[in-house]
Amino acid sequence: MRRKISAIIFCLISVIHTYANTPKTDSLWLLLKAELKKGTSYIQRKEQKIRLIKQQLEKIPDDNFNPRFQLLSHLFDEYSSFRFDSAITSVHRMIAISKRFNEKQHLIKSQMAYATVLMKSGFYKEAFDAVAEVDTNQLSTRTEHDYLVLRALLYAEISAYNNDAYFAKRYHEASEEDFKRAAQIINVDELERTINLAFLPTGDKKKPTAEFYYNYLLSRKLSEHQIAIIATRISYAYDNYDKLLLLTLAAINDIRSATKETFAIFLLGQELFQHNRNNDAYICMQEALGNAAFFGTRNRAAQIESVLPLIASRLIEEKQHEKDMLWIGIVIFLFVAVVLVFQLVLFRKQMIRIKMNDRIIQEKNTELEDVNGKLWESSRIKEELIGLFFKTCSSYIETLDKVIRKAQHNIKLGKYQDATRVLGNVHIQTEKNQLFSTLDRVFLTLFPNFVASFNSLLKQEDQIWLKEGEMMTATLRIFALIRLGVTDIETIAKILDYTVNTVYTYKARIKGKALVSPDVFEQKIMEIKFTDDR
Known part of the structure; x- marks a missing residue:
């Protein structure tokens, strides 16, 4: 159980450490891309430095060995x-000047420099072959150390x-043997001891972190080329983002x-390829290939050309x-x-259907309102006319009852003249006038604007205006009955005690004087507004 818990804690610490280093690695990668754009200016600075050395060399006589x-x-170091x-x-x-002046130590240094550039x-x-030409019997302690390191x-x-x-x-074992022998010859300095700590076994408490070496190298007074060499060397002791951190630092320098x-940039490209950062790896390998062609590094060019197609093929697959994803997205879109x-x-x-239905509903509602209005109007008219009918009938029945009783009473008493006189007191025309007056009053109460609306349909000289207290004329009564819904000419004639021809004549005369067509005159009469006192 304890082992499981320890394993989980170790994994968590590793993840936290990895993601803690990621932002620094990313910021360094951005710096590297920025430096790649400025590569031409650094080359120009290097060439300017080389030109200065050559100018100084031209001023030194051929027989002056040491300064020459x-x-x-210095010129070789730059190249x-x-x-x-x-x-x-x-x-x-x-090599030539060393042989010319028989300078053994300088010759050995030159031969080792020659072997180094051939190896690169x-x-x-x-x-x-160049290493084999070195006279090992003439090596100083320091030179022997450098010789063994070169051979390793x-x-x-x-x-x-x-x-x-x-x-x-076999070559790896020989390399390890030479490195061990070199380490035994001289005591290493503080920088070398610190570098060697990186190669302690993983988990050793004395082993520094990659970020420690990042800060350590930048804090020391080292040249850019020295920082690149040491950071590349230390990167072999780490992996994942720690290795990327050191290789990116080396590539920048x-x-x-x-x-x-x-x-350095070749190793960085390989490591990025292992992390599936194919586009970044391709940038590094392209730069490495250009550098190999510039310098003339055949072995590195061959290595790059073997890796570059793999990266390119993976990039093509990603693209x-x-x-494909873009097309899928387009299709889905x-x-x-x-x-x-x-x-x-x-x-x-x-929405169109709903609007049409709303419009139809509104039209139907309007029609219903009109119908309801007309029904209400018709109902009111009927109420008023029925009331008038029963009131008038009741009055006439009461009057007839009185007349009959008086006549019967006088007949029983033998007063035949008195009975005749009682019957003679019933004036039919007066009663008709009274009925028309009541009818006029009720109608004008229901349609107070009837006369004005009726006259608006006639020319001014043909208009009929009533004086105060005056009853309606026969013409107005005919069209008043039409407005009340009584359209049958015979019925109108019986109500008004006219002949059918008389009613027809009145109607025809008015229609002939109307401002509107005779066909629509009665329709205009029906449109005269009813009093809305609801």
Whole structure:
């Protein structure tokens, strides 16, 4: 159980450590891309420095060994990681002048420099031949240490280049043996001791973090080229984002120092490829390939050309995947767009249908309101006329009852003249006038604007206006009955005690004087407003 808990805690710490380093790695990568854009300016600065050394060298006489060899050595240092052919020319001049003045130690230094530049360019056989020419009997302690380190690096390089299970193992063992012998010759300084701590076993408390080395190298007074070399060397002791941090730092300083040997940025490209950062890996490999062509590094160019197609193919796969996803996205978008358009069309049709239904409902409501108004109007008219009818009938029945009783009473008493006189007191015309007066009053109460509305349909000279207290004329009564819904001429004639011809004549005369067509005159009469006292 404890082992499981410890394993979980260790995984959490590793994840936290990894993600804690990620932002610094990302910011360094952005800095690296910015430095790549400024590569030309760093090359120009390097070339300017080389021109100054050459100008100083031209001023030194051929027989003045020390200053001339020193300048040739500086010139070689500038070319050693910049241009292979120029570096070879410089080191040959160093070898020639050393032999000319019989300077053994300077000759050994020149031969070792020659072997170093051959090793960087992949001329491994020539580099071994150059190492074999070194007179090991003339080596000082420091020179012997450098010689063993050079030979160890050469064995390591050819081991990595061969990549064969049998021969690579032999070269690797020889490299380890030379490194051990070199470590026993001299006491290493504080910088070397700190670097060696990186190669302690993982989990050792004394082993510093990659970020420690990042800050450590930047805090020391080291050249850009030295920082790149040491950071590349330490990167072998770490993996994942720690390795990316150190290799990115090395690549940045290689660019700033115009180093074209390309080792750091090549390793960075490989590591990025392992992390599936294919686009970034492709950028590094392209830069490394350009640097290899610039410097003339055959072995590195071969390594890059073997890896670059893998990165390119993966990039093509990613681009194809992105293209496929884009097409899928476009298809989905078009499908959604079509569905939305279809929905919008349906929605628009529904809205149009709803608006049409609303309009129909409004029209129906208006029609219902008109019908209700007319029904209410008709109901009111009927109520008034029925009331008038019963009131008038009741009055006439009461009057007839009185007349009958008086007549019967006088007849019983034999007063026949008195009975005749009682019957003679009933004036039919007066009663008719009284009925018409009541009818006029009720109608004008229901239609107070009838006379004005009726006259608006006639010319001014033909208009009929009533004086105060005056009853309606026969013409007005005819059209008043029509407005009340009595349209049958015979019925109108009986109500008004006229002949059918008389009623017809009145109607025809008025229609002939009307401002509107005779066909629509009665319709206009029906449109005269009823008093709304609801």
